[in-house]
Amino acid sequence: MVDVAIIGAGQTKYGNHPSGLKGMWAEAAKNAFESVDKNFHPSKIDEAFIGSVAFGGSQLGNTAALLTEHSAMKGVPVRRVENACASSGFALRDAWMAIKSGQADIVVAGGIEKMNDLTPERKRFWLGVSGDTEWERLAGLTFPGTYALMARRYFHEFDSTHDDLVHISVKNHMHGLDNEVAHIRKNVSFEKAKNGFMVADPLTLYDCCPTSDGASCVILAADHVVKEFTDDPVWMLSSGAASDNLALHDRPSITQLVATQNAAKKAYNMAGIKPSDVDFAEVHDCFTIAELLATEDLGFAQRGKGGEFSRLGMGRRNEGDICINPSGGLKSKGHPLGATGTGQAVEVFKQLKGTVESSRIVRDAEIGITHNVGGSGATCAVHVFGRDRNV
Amino acid sequence: MVDVAIIGAGQTKYGNHPSGLKGMWAEAAKNAFESVDKNFHPSKIDEAFIGSVAFGGSQLGNTAALLTEHSAMKGVPVRRVENACASSGFALRDAWMAIKSGQADIVVAGGIEKMNDLTPERKRFWLGVSGDTEWERLAGLTFPGTYALMARRYFHEFDSTHDDLVHISVKNHMHGLDNEVAHIRKNVSFEKAKNGFMVADPLTLYDCCPTSDGASCVILAADHVVKEFTDDPVWMLSSGAASDNLALHDRPSITQLVATQNAAKKAYNMAGIKPSDVDFAEVHDCFTIAELLATEDLGFAQRGKGGEFSRLGMGRRNEGDICINPSGGLKSKGHPLGATGTGQAVEVFKQLKGTVESSRIVRDAEIGITHNVGGSGATCAVHVFGRDRNV
Numbered sequence: 138m139v140d141v142a143i144i145g146a147g148q149t150k151y152g153n154h155p156s157g158l159k160g161m162w163a164e165a166a167k168n169a170f171e172s173v174d175k176n177f178h179p180s181k182i183d184e185a186f187i188g189s190v191a192f193g194g195s196q197l198g199n200t201a202a203l204l205t206e207h208s209a210m211k212g213v214p215v216r217r218v219e220n221a222c223a224s225s226g227f228a229l230r231d232a233w234m235a236i237k238s239g240q241a242d243i244v245v246a247g248g249i250e251k252m253n254d255l256t257p258e259r260k261r262f263w264l265g266v267s268g269d270t271e272w273e274r275l276a277g278l279t280f281p282g283t284y285a286l287m288a289r290r291y292f293h294e295f296d297s298t299h300d301d302l303v304h305i306s307v308k309n310h311m312h313g314l315d316n317e318v319a320h321i322r323k324n325v326s327f328e329k330a331k332n333g334f335m336v337a338d339p340l341t342l343y344d345c346c347p348t349s350d351g352a353s354c355v356i357l358a359a360d361h362v363v364k365e366f367t368d369d370p371v372w373m374l375s376s377g378a379a380s381d382n383l384a385l386h387d388r389p390s391i392t393q394l395v396a397t398q399n400a401a402k403k404a405y406n407m408a409g410i411k412p413s414d415v416d417f418a419e420v421h422d423c424f425t426i427a428e429l430l431a432t433e434d435l436g437f438a439q440r441g442k443g444g445e446f447s448r449l450g451m452g453r454r455n456e457g458d459i460c461i462n463p464s465g466g467l468k469s470k471g472h473p474l475g476a477t478g479t480g481q482a483v484e485v486f487k488q489l490k491g492t493v494e495s496s497r498i499v500r501d502a503e504i505g506i507t508h509n510v511g512g513s514g515a516t517c518a519v520h521v522f523g524r525d526r527n528v
Numbered sequence: 529m530v531d532v533a534i535i536g537a538g539q540t541k542y543g544n545h546p547s548g549l550k551g552m553w554a555e556a557a558k559n560a561f562e563s564v565d566k567n568f569h570p571s572k573i574d575e576a577f578i579g580s581v582a583f584g585g586s587q588l589g590n591t592a593a594l595l596t597e598h599s600a601m602k603g604v605p606v607r608r609v610e611n612a613c614a615s616s617g618f619a620l621r622d623a624w625m626a627i628k629s630g631q632a633d634i635v636v637a638g639g640i641e642k643m644n645d646l647t648p649e650r651k652r653f654w655l656g657v658s659g660d661t662e663w664e665r666l667a668g669l670t671f672p673g674t675y676a677l678m679a680r681r682y683f684h685e686f687d688s689t690h691d692d693l694v695h696i697s698v699k700n701h702m703h704g705l706d707n708e709v710a711h712i713r714k715n716v717s718f719e720k721a722k723n724g725f726m727v728a729d730p731l732t733l734y735d736c737c738p739t740s741d742g743a744s745c746v747i748l749a750a751d752h753v754v755k756e757f758t759d760d761p762v763w764m765l766s767s768g769a770a771s772d773n774l775a776l777h778d779r780p781s782i783t784q785l786v787a788t789q790n791a792a793k794k795a796y797n798m799a800g801i802k803p804s805d806v807d808f809a810e811v812h813d814c815f816t817i818a819e820l821l822a823t824e825d826l827g828f829a830q831r832g833k834g835g836e837f838s839r840l841g842m843g844r845r846n847e848g849d850i851c852i853n854p855s856g857g858l859k860s861k862g863h864p865l866g867a868t869g870t871g872q873a874v875e876v877f878k879q880l881k882g883t884v885e886s887s888r889i890v891r892d893a894e895i896g897i898t899h900n901v902g903g904s905g906a907t908c909a910v911h912v913f914g915r916d917r918n919v
Contacts, residue, residue: 138630197661198654198656198657198658199611199612199657199658199659199660199774199902199903199906199907200610201610201611201771202611202612202774202902202903202906203774203906206771206773206778206906211771211773212770212771212772212787213771214618214621214769214770214907214909215611216609216610216611216614216618217609217611218608218610219591219592219607219608220590220593220606220608221589227607231607233629234622234626234629234631235622235629237628237629237630237631238625238626238628238629239529239628240625240628240767263589265589266587266588266589266590267589267590270588275587376631379603380592380593380596380597380602380604380605380606381593381597381603382597382602383590383593383594383597387597395603396603399603511590512593515590515593516590516606
């Protein structure tokens with residue numbers, strides 16, 4: 138079986154990006170190409186997978202071929218992968234399988250979203266349509282509302298209050314402060330986050346990720362060609378993925394995401410690791426409650442102990458056993474839907490290579506994971522990365 | 529390297545389908561499940577890839593998880609693959625690679641489109657957006673217009689007239705007449721097709737495929753599990769894919785599709801066959817001129833001889849060396865965008881298993897191919913299938 142490494146990764150700054158879709162993608166791809174240590178040229182790419190949710194919501198279509206044409210990859214077999222907010226997490230999984238299949242040696246996985254070009258109405262549509270439509274969206278439930286229901290239920294079932302979510306917001310803003318590609322770079326005090334503008338009770342503005350533009354791009358290589366491009370790759374040790382019901386009422390519990398649990402189980406088993414082996418995790422915190430639940434579903438805290446985990450600051454960089462969202466996560470780094478999954482992998486690549494801003498480095502990190510969720514848990518992809526090829 | 533077989537395949541009837549998206553998909557999946565000779569249960573599925581273009585154009589989203597949930601596949605890792613009209617051709621490629629990667633033994637590839645739910649305006653948008661937008665669609669060029677330009681240029685460069693296209697239309701309507709899943713089942717005379725309502729000079733109504741609803745589903749299996757399900761599989765011998773410029777003016781020639789040529793070359797090489805080894809081909813005839821060009825690009829006729837090929841009836845079932853579009857093709861069987869690629873594979877499966885209507889069977893067929901194009905040639909996937917595991 139072929140092993141797979143990341144040899145390059147790059148992205149745009151997340152936020153309100155001045156470029157159009159083609160420009161954003163070209164920028165992310167160029168940054169990825171230039172991050173390869175040696176000998177790289179886009180003509181060496183065998184296959185490409187590009188994640189995007191709302192691309193068809195803009196005027197442009199045939200996304201995949203359009204973007205490869207405008208980033209020196211014309212001719213490469215390419216397709217768009219769409220899986221709501223987990224689009225590029227699955228693009229990455231598919232790229233990894235393409236290499237493992239023996240059909241390709243160098244594969245690009247990327248993602249892109251231009252949210253700020255959409256009218257408020259279309260933005261609401263493209264966000265809402267990722268959840269359940271028939272029972273939730275058309276009845277008026279928005280995404281903040283969906284996660285607010287989860288939070289309320291969590292507080293009801295377990296020893297936790299909104300304060301635990303506030304700690305997550307404060308931590309992620311702190312982590313993202315020095316991240317040059319982050320959307321929102323500012324320190325947020327506990328009081329400010331606690332008393333933020335109410336979006337969907339109990340979630341305030343500081344519990345919700347921003348609406349970001351952005352593109353991200355990762356270059357994967359088969360083990361037998363890695364040495365041509367770098368002596369210091371990051372290995373993609375495993376990929377786990379799963380799906381679940383879209384609507385909350387179809388799930389036995391709304392305080393856990395079964396898709397996350399199943400995806401993580403597969404990814405850990407394949408990589409031969411336990412949750413306690415993970416040094417840092419890029420986690421899908423579209424809302425602070427999502428990070429809290431993920432902390433449990435990924436096995437970093439016991440069930441019902443996610444609140445305490447947050448309260449005690451156990452996910453803070455270089456303080457506890459694990460760093461949760463060293464990039465700042467979706468809350469601070471931003472959430473350009475289709476770009477988020479491979480954007481997480483960009484952070485992992487840079488952390489494990491030691492090329493992030495020095496103030497942001499997770500010390501002695503050997504193993505990092507990414508966790509990318511589609512909808513309110515309908516799909517999930519978890520990937521494990523390591524400095525070493527074998528754990 | 530793992531070999532890959534189709535063990536089951538099914539679809540809805542194409543046309544104006546009475547069911548919604550979930551019902552259509554469930555019907556196609558059920559037909560595929562029931563077509564497996566023995567021991568199949570959807571709980572055995574490891575991974576799924578579902579192609580769709582305009583799904584987000586409807587009210588529903590998070591397509592992939594939504595559809596697997598409603599077809600007894602909940603939990604399976606799944607994503608939507610979007611590549612304009614080649615969406616499920618690429619879903620099939622990705623499913624094939626998933627098995628070759630060793631990560632999955634049973635994989636579903638499918639496609640779906642509900643065109644007739646869209647308003648005329650949205651229908652025009654979702655069709656048009658698959659081509660180039662900035663230079664073509666927004667300047668008023670429609671898809672029939674795009675292919676009309678190719679046809680006019682072809683007549684200018686080579687010994688051919690519109691009559692050659694008429695022959696293709698007549699042939700495909702004849703082939704589809706007894707196809708129970710075809711959208712348009714009627715014999716069309718040469719005179720009628722020649723004098724049809726003008727759509728985009730020189731293309732008449734009879735040169736253009738209809739606007740169809742439909743869903744299709746194919747079940748792939750790894751060689752080491754095939755025997756559990758059937759003693760008579762159809763082997764997917766190879767997959768080739770490529771991309772090209774979106775806009776016609778960026779291509780050196782508009783009377784050939786380089787993406788088709790490159791995809792075919794890769795697929796033939798990998799399968800170890802020549803074009804003359806192909807017994808029948810399901811070809812992407814969104815317009816009759818597209819089939820004529822494909823006949824050349826796939827190597828069945830020499831360059832410039834596609835008109836003569838058609839004129840002499842060389843693609844008619846059981847008349848020449850090869851049968852082009854035994855199903856009736858997009859012209860007669862129909863073209864539910866995202867469903868077309870795997871729908872072609874359904875036909876190949878049934879032809880090679882000998883389970884099509886007896887009047888439609890391609891006699892002594894050993895090797896069939898599918899050819900699925902996205903946009904006006906921006907992407908293409910070509911797959912080779914055989915009754916035998918090795919050619």
